[in-house]
Amino acid sequence: MLKLSAQTTNIGLVISKQSSRKGRMAEDVKKPVEKYFYFVDGVKYESDVEVLTGAQIKARIPNFDHALLLMLEGAGKEPDSIVTDDTSISLAKDKGPRRFFTTPPATFGRR
Numbered sequence: 384m385l386k387l388s389a390q391t392t393n394i395g396l397v398i399s400k401q402s403s404r405k406g407r408m409a410e411d412v413k414k415p416v417e418k419y420f421y422f423v424d425g426v427k428y429e430s431d432v433e434v435l436t437g438a439q440i441k442a443r444i445p446n447f448d449h450a451l452l453l454m455l456e457g458a459g460k461e462p463d464s465i466v467t468d469d470t471s472i473s474l475a476k477d478k479g480p481r482r483f484f485t486t487p488p489a490t491f492g493r494r
Contacts, residue, residue: 419474421481423453433475438468440483448485456482 419430421440428443441447453466458479466472466483474481 419476421474421483423483424485430474434471434473436468437466437470437472440466440472441468444485450487451485452488454484454486456484 416431417433419433421428421430423440423444426444428440437453441449441453455464455466455472457463472481
């Protein structure tokens, strides 16, 4: 019985070692890079990075007219917001892909 107990202990050690070895191997295996995507004026863009600045988003738009504003569409009842060059935008897929649009600056009340 002691021998059986010792074998059980040895097997338990082997299993533990295999489990920890598998854990390390899983860490060594590279996960596929998650792709984040978003839309600007209906055109789909992809990114390997979850957070982009307004400047990075504008830089990816071919022939972006810097006289235009970049706007982020609000989700649900949230209002649309202006995206400046320094604004950081998360592309996480919590509410679907982010949607941006370009628009000329407003001149409300100006004559």
